[in-house]
Amino acid sequence: MTSSETQPDDCIIIGAGPAGLTAAIYLARFHLSIRLFDCGSSRAAMIPCTRNHAGYPEGIKGTDLLRLMYAQAKRYGAHRELAEVTALSRDEDGFAVRIGDRIARARTVLLATGVVNHRPRSLPDDVHDAALARGLLRYCPICDGYEVTDKRVGVIGTGDHGMREALFLRGYTRDVTLIAPDAEHGLDDACMAKLDAAGIQRVDGPCGGFAIEGDRLALDTAGGRMAFDSVYPALGSRIRSHLAVEAGARASEDGCLEVDDHQRTSIPGLFAAGDVVKGLDQISHAMGEAGVAATTIRNTLSEQSPLWR
Template identity: 75%
Template sequence: MDDCIIIGAGPAGLTAAIYLARYHLRIRMFDSGSSRAAMIPCTHNHAGYPEGISGKALLARMHEQARRYGAHCIPRRVTAIHPEDAGFRVATEDAEYRTRSVLLATGVVNHRPKGLLPDVHDPALERGLLRYCPVCDGYEVTDKRVGVIGTSDHGMREALFLRGFTRDVTLIAPDAAHDLDSGCAKALDEAGVARIDGPCGGWAIEGDRLALDTASGRMRFDSVYPAMGSRIRSELAVSAGARADPSGCLEVDDHQRTSVPGLFAAGDVVKGLDQISHAMGEAGVAATTIRNMLDRQQPIRR
């Protein structure tokens, strides 16, 4: 029986693996290969890398560090978590494993605008023409022309956040006319944020800008931010009995414990800032709590 199975090998999962391996615990880490961090072309927001670092390079370094302590990633998708009296039974597509504890670090998937196909999406993302995290990279669009795809309160809040970096912000409805109450409209007007109805379409990279069609004609931006929410990948924990909020974020206590004893969660699958540093901090808390919990059950001795 493993001491802990980690599901997900993004910044949270890998941080937990490093901690738990260094605690001399028997761990196993599964990953489906779809970490959102791998999509980051270059982050300048992560402390310790003044020249910036790509998400793939950061994950590669973390994998290397985990391997030094015997923590290896198994490229396999987990299909179910089954609580049992002595821990859990974790099922993958071709086998089952028993473990005393589970840490879920499966993250989220951003919703993309309709019609934004990979042949435009991926190059635009790589060039910084398409961005998903204004907390991470709002600085990079300082004084640039920025489009925000979204509406209602969520779209308004993201547009206003970006207004702190540039005067030229346009909020574009993703499907049809905007869905903005009077308070949202007033806040946007006071901030000088333009509003354009959708639908969006005709996505293309034109020169150094990302272009799209709107109800007001074709528009071009230095960067576009989809503000359309995300899908929280919490299904495994919810199916195992863990509580989640209406958006799907797992409910955890101050030590990253879910409502299912022995099942922990860290990173973007938990409600929070959706930042690498925050996910890593949560993983450190979870890993140490797991170690202490297991030690109380059976003292860890060398």
């Protein structure tokens, strides 16, 4: 294993979604030496068009937003390397970050690795991608619930999580069906009472046979084949916090990193922002956390040694 540099960077950012790129813009404009590692799987890249991100009244494609943000960071000297970070640990300089057979070093690290949505297991990749591009499959009712106003919506999920997502979407349309992903619904009496009060239908699984039929996404259920204008998987997500957790950072039971008001994890010098942190999974929120983290990083480094030109 080799070390690629003798002097540590001021900060290594892991992840180049909205949080990582916002931090890169801030840190580069603070005249800090930074490095940005990205494995190329930002959840924002999956967004066909977001219309609730301020400043884009006609909406913007997720990949276009990321492209513009990186161009802005690059303008001030930030460089992104497409590579997967496999481990990080503390060392005498701050942190050692492993990328393949290389080690990069930095005085601080910002983790902005986000989350991965769980997909229905029987949904083929080609159908998934085509349905996502057409708005027939959606993952964030906060982001795009407005687009399903008065449309026929299916929610794949059960239990308290599925119930809460179905109830949220009931604020946009009367026609909401909660579909169990595997077998019978796992709903307690309180959940069923809330669904009944909202007029939300319940259909047992398993669900499968996904196909785009006309302008709808169709699937098989225990109640027969059904088709919807949009389908929301409410199956949870995997928090990509393992790098920090393996290094000793505290996290919640579901894997969200615990941070203070300045985005500091329980490991000094290790910061986190965006969906990997417990809180609202929204682009605007991730960007705000990244701004706080980047400013704190700058001020922390200046306490260690003056940041003078």
